[in-house]
Amino acid sequence: MAWTRNVMRVNLTKGTITNEPLNMDWAMDYLGQRGLASKYLVEEIDPKCDALGSDNKLIMTTGPLTGTCASTGGRYSVVTKSPLTGAIACSNSGGFIGNEIKNAGWDMIIFEGISPSPVYLYVENDKAELLPADDLWGESAWETDELIHKKHQDPLIRIACVGRSAEAGCLYAGIINDLHRAAGRSGVGTVMASKNLKAVAVRGTKGVGNVKDPAAFLKATEQGKKVLAENAVTGQGLPTYGTQVLMNVINEIGAMPTRNMREVQFEGASKISGEAMHEPRPTDGRPNLTTNAACFGCTIACGRISTIDQGHFSIQNKPEYWGASGGAEYEAAWALGSDCGVDDLDAITYANFLCNEDGFDPISFGSTVAAAMELFEIGAITTKETGGMELKFGNPKALAWAAEVTAKGEGFGKDLGLGSKRLCEKYGHPDLSMTVKGQEFPAYDPRGIQGMGLTYATSNRGACHLRSYTVASEVLGIPEKTDPLVTDGKPELVKAFQDATAAVDSTGLCVFTTFAWTLEDIAPQVNAACEGDWTPEKMTEVGERIWNMEREFNLAAGLTAKDDTLPKRLLKEAAKTGPATGKVNGLDEMLPKYYQIRGWTPDGVPTAETRQRLGL
Template identity: 70%
Template sequence: MAWQRKILRVNLTNGTCTPEPLNMEWAQDYLGQRGLATKYFCEEVDAKVDPLSPENKLIYATGPLTGTMASTGARYSVITKGPLTGAIACSNSGGYFGAELRFAGWDMIIFEGKSAQPVYLHIENGKTELLPADEIWGRSVWDTEAILKKKHQDPMIRVSSVGRAGEAQVLFAAIVNDLHRAAGRSGVGAVMGSKNLKAIAVRGTLGVGTIRNPAGFMQATVAAKKVLANHPVTGQGLPKFGTQVLMNVINEMGALPTRNHRDVQFEKAGRISAEAMHEPRPTDGKPNLVTNQACFGCTIACGRISKIDETHYTVLNRPEYWGASGGLEYEAAWALGAATGVGDLEALTFANFICNEDGIDPISFGATVGAAMELYDLGLIKEADVGFPLTFGSAEVLTRLAELTARGEGFGKEIGLGSKRLCAKHGRPELSMSVKGQEFPAYDSRGIQGMGLAYATSNRGACHLRGYTVASEVFGIPVKTDPLVTEGKPGLVKAFQDATAVFDSSGLCVFTTFAWTLADLQPQLAAACEGDWSMEKLALLGERIWNLERQFNNAAGFTGKDDNLPQRLMTEPAKTGPAKGLVSGLDKMLPEYYELRGWSKDGVPTPATLQRLGLPA
């Protein structure tokens, strides 16, 4: 079976926790996690809902392989309507919380309404209760976890919570579990904060004893783990250097967005790279990187654990930041660094710690700071508006804004609106480097053309994790394609988007796809889950989920016109590097993409497409 067949419905308005059977018919069509929770969400929530109103819902969802012995079976997702974008939001996190939720016997939690007072949800297997959050409201994610473990006298409790940013409804607030793993994007933390829901503390001791064919599952997972271990990327590259190895690669390729995408190469990229994290510092002789770390059940272990130089200005006389904690991943290092022009590795690490401590998305935060710095550079934001100059490249500005934004204070409130609203407020909406209101990650679509289409069509706004064509255009996985051309990219983007939707719905990590294809996932699902899990069914499943998300967005008011990129990427050619002279060729790719998807010229799924996928018109 694999599913626990049980969801928990929490009505925050009434203060009730009600178990319900999982809809197994839907599980056959949407698998779990991203797909299944999106189905529930679309069935229960009006697409026009105000994301920060009690009528919006927030779903915590695991996949059927979460908490099992499958490698990377750590994942859970948070599905809601995102306040940053107004689109469907689905943010995925690792760590240990998702597995613990499954061990307690739950597939999913649906939060609805709004509590009159701050509360948290305590789960101990089948016992569920909403408790007052007086002791933790106003506290950071880090404090919240420590307080709840002490209060419940159980160090094994896993906590997923919002920090002060979520409470302040910063529009890109994250939900953080296990101190530094996050459902980071689209502002899911703001929705949680809007409901006066501070945290979920869960302890599960039941395990996942619902595997359809345990012996077959063991065989399938062992085989799949061997594939990961023997692949040079998942077996060696990611454990040692993490995702941060990309900093020098993407810079060399001239696709590293720099200073709000004014440039495509950052002169200080080497100083904030994976290699730099390994180098002993001149001050204390120790490297920034302490070790790598794995999430539950993961045999890759790409996570970074870092320690800041105790003599660095950010932590001088602040011993609370001297411990080892979640270090820089590539996207965070890019946003906090290249996007703002800051080349101080220790300052970026500190800003990253703050993002984890109080729950904000470092991508949207760093990119919004970059936009604010450009507005300041153009004289549209004045020093008097902020209290200090927003100079590109200033580490002090970055770290100060991180603390202000994470706590919803001072000019941090403006940064907390995200770049779209900030740039519109100052009369230059085109300077927001975003799609559907969500800021770009770390690849310039002038230098990696497929990513322009992936960003423009991503259902949750600009995102690299919805269709990571970088794998093909840069790494050569599964085949090498030329990053500078548009030919063939619509099909590539669609294939990545559909396959990713399946992985995101399984409970496993999309990073396995550097070594695996759906053919490696399929035997694990088939052994674990009842029903038909053929390759054909999985291919259809991914496409169905993608179209369901699209239908929600269309119903929310989005149209094909929103499948767009900022003017800068379409009209200002890259200044240096291999893409010098190029702009994004989105206009060449989008019509073919719509055709491949079976959508109208306006980006609407046709009745025939919906019928083929089993979706209601």
């Protein structure tokens, strides 16, 4: 077993902390992390509950391989009901906090209720206590991190916390850990703040020595690392260029969402790409990229650490931003860049710094700003609302300003914190919101990558690329190349990616390993660590079970097949340039087949036979 078999339950209303054994029957069916914590959530909350009310719960969870010597085995997730979508949320993060929770002896921490005043949870192995956080409330995530470290005089404490955006009610606030990493999507930080829980600070020294077969585990993990090192993507491409290497690729194939997805190619892509991050700036002769970085136990090291030119307008006379900090990954660079029409890499980096500093999702934020820019250009939003700021596409100062007001929830920042869907509804143009189930799109236009349209429409947490990254196959040829411009075969492809990803997300490993690994590489590692017979086939079945469980939660929460759709723009307005010219997304051709192969009714409901087969 690589589970600690210990669950900590924190009742914030009562101020109590109790221990309970992990439900091992569920662990055999849902493995850990995303799957197992979602099972707990589904069993414990009413799907129709108010996401920001006392009946919602928030679970911080590790996987069975978190904290082990498996490559990338440092992941943790936050599972809750999302205030942005009303659907189930699971946000995954790297960094070091997951390892620390596991080393302190916990598989998961379940938070319930609402604290009467701001608190933070301090965990030191078996000891846990809720401490006052009145002095931390109103501070950014970065300041909170520093203050807690000072208070405990322990630099080795790992901290996950919310920033001011979450406190202000921004609906896409995330939970920042280790300063630069985030459980970023779906507003899990908003839920945490609604519970008056400012931070979770953990020190764990127990080690994770409880693997089932240590010799087999060492052999399996060593073999896995060899595969990652020898693969050109995970061994060379990702450490050197990060995810940002995709900027020019996706632009070239005509799937780069640009200016609130009005266009599919961005003329400034090369200026904000992974390659551009390496190039010396003409202004100060230094590149944007300072170094790459790795999360706990990772042998890939795709993270970006960047430095902004001190003369750049965004940080003039702001020495607190002159140092190196978490740089833009592809998703952030796209949302803050091409979707807003901004080709100023340092302005994008500054906005990304603020997303980290105050804990809000750069994808949802950038997409919301893009929607606001389009509303501004058609006159639905004016300088009256923005306090004089010209919120036009391509204006880097507008982007920087938008990040500043959203970080603190000030003025128009309150509106931006609503997210694209509610913002566009408020200003009378709901069709301009590029969202599914209320969550903003990531960086792949589904007119140019057809399978991603089905991915977005059926994602259990709203528009998301990490639920089924068919880009790997449709664009990058991993594991094999398929045509991005056709719909044939995509329902099968999406289902396969969804099930496999749900399984990987339940292990404690990073999904980026799957650019080199398949379940054939992962299952032996899980099997050597955990009791049970963990074959690739069983992991696929577990992934399918998780997917259907999440679906049933969403149906019970009130979502229906009508929510499995895309904005009109992507279904009616054809791409104007690039290989996808003349194409819209063919969702209607894919969705019925998808329901069929999922074993769902034509209304998107799992049939009794499917439920029985999966043990739901």
